Amino acid sequence: MSFLTLSQTASAVLAETPKAEYGSFVLTSVLMTLVIIYAMSKLGGELSKRLNLPPVLGELVGGVVVGVSALHLLVFPEAGATAADSLLMTVLQWLGNLDAAAVTHIFQSQSEVVSVLAELGVIVLLFEIGLESDLRELTKVGSQAAVVAIVGVTLPFALGAVGLIALFHVPTIPAIFAGAALTATSIGITSKVLSELGHLKSTEGQIIVGAAVIDDVLGIIVLAVVASLAKTGEVDLLNVVYLIASASGFLLGAILLGKFFNQSFEVITEKLQTRGALLIPAFAFALAMAFLANIIHLEAILGAFAAGLVLDETDKRKELDQQIMPIADILVPIFFVTVGAKADLGVLNPAIAENREGLIIASFLIVVAIIGKIVTGWAVFGKPGVNRLAIGIGMIPRGEVGLVFAGIGSASGVLSKPLEAAIIVMVILTTFLAPPMLQWALKDQATDAVVELSVGD
Structure with a gap:
């Protein structure tokens, strides 16, 4: 039987599949998507490594190649894409002889599955980072991290909002929303680079991670404030107070939990005799904390990071760290590739007239985004000899957090098209510039850090 005959027979059989059985096509599309994601993550990571750049940068670029900016193999409806925009869905429609409604259903379901897997990826990443961090060392730099985070939120916000109003005559609420987008820091991207450089446990690494965690909490509060402004023009003070209290209580509670949870965890794992006796309880704990x-x-991700910090204090931390790595290797690339896939580089094209105003505003936002975070390194006190430039650079990437701000602003109708494009450009460039800049800033220290870790282990 020829390939053409086999294809025609398969198409005829698939065409008779009732709509209730679209689940098999959803699975097929998810499997095809994962193959593409893993191929691009390894290809991009390996090429980046050979160019002496952080592998995570290659994964992000791999995502761009297969995403909305290039091949359209991995696109998402929340970014405005439809099934017709997905080359993968076009191929599946041809193979299955499916109608437009069926393809739309499959596309939406497939996108939801991949997005959930990406979320699991960043949860696993932050759990792993928590395990690799040292709670005692993190506590020592807590005050410095808090100052870095506060400066890193207030300075870009103030410069961005005031600058947009004064220089570009942007209305107050859109300017505040854009300023809020400048406050974000992607802990996932920064922590991955620090881990790859073997610099996560250094003073700089601990300050960056601690500041990024606090920055994330502050970012959530800022987002709640600007979202309230966008909807009603007023700030819901009760909601803001609730967020501050719940965030503080959660993080402090997680730290205190570790003092009595660790012994119980070790007793439980020692009594279990089946496969996964250590990994499954630990992973379940991380998911439970993420849920809370x-x-x-x-x-x-804050819950997962807190779970990692708690379990870092157990005697089984090194064994658990080794066991979580394969899970991270499978799930984490999905997160980074999808972040790259959602980055629409089309907004960088000056040949399109409607992009030009956005690019001018973006130039201003990029300068504020970089300077507003770099100066945070000089907010560190009581740490002579610390690499302040590295700390500031580590706070630069906006990543998925910045895209969330842009998405909410777009959905609320607050942002004009040029301002929305400017925010997206700022997010894209800070995300892609930060990894090589951080590697450069830590170049002389990275080798020493790896040696110290090896000796310590």
């Missing part, structure tokens, strides 16, 4: 954070309107 999410349910009180915090980021799930």
Whole structure:
């Protein structure tokens, strides 16, 4: 039987599949998507490594190649894409002889599955980062991290909002929203680069991670404020107070939890005799903490990070760290590739007239975004010899957090098209510039850090 005959027979059989059985096509599309994601993550990561750049940058670029900016193999409806925009869906429609309604259903379901897997990826990443961090060392730099985070939120916000109003005559509420987008820091991207450089446990690494966690909490509060402004023109003070209290209580509670939870955890794992006796309880604990954070309107990644910090204090931390790595290797690339895939580089094209105003505003936002975070390194006190430039650069990437701000602003109708494009450009460039800049800033220290870690282990 020829390939053409086999294809025609398969298409005829698939065409008779009732709509209730679209689940098999959803699975097929998800499997095809994962193959593409893993191929691009490894290809991009390996090329980036050979160019002496952080592998995570290659994964982001790989996502751009297969995403909305190039091949359209991985696109998402929340970014405005439809099934017709997805080359993958076009191929599936041809293979299955599906109608437009069926393809739309499959596209939406597939996108939801991949997005959930990406969320699980960043949860696993932050759990792993928590395990690799040292709670005692993190506590020592807590005050410095808090100052860095506060400066890193207030300075870009003030410069961005005031600058947009004064220089570009942007209305107050859109300017405030854009300023809020400048406050974000992607802890996932920065922590991944620090981990790859073997610099996560250094003073600089601990300050950056601690500041990024606090920055994330502050970002959620800022987002709640600007979202209230966008909807009603007023700030819901009760909601803001609730967020501050719940965030503080959650993080402090997680730290205190570790003092008595660790012994119970070790007793439980020692009594279990089946496969996964250590990994499954630990992973379940991380997911439970992520759930608790999410349910009180915090980021799930904060819960996962707190779970990692708690379990870092157990005697089984090194063994658990080794066991979580394969899970991270499978899920984390999905997150980084999808971040790259959602980055629409089309907004960078000056040949399109409607992009030009956005690019001018974006130039201003990029300068504020970089300077507003770099100066945070000089807010560190009581730490002579610390690499202040590296700390500031580590706070630069906006990543998925910045895209969330842009998405909410767009959905609320607050942002004009040029201002929305400017925010997206700022997010894209800070996300892609930060990894090589951080590697450069830590170049002389990275080798020493790896040696110290090796000796310590």
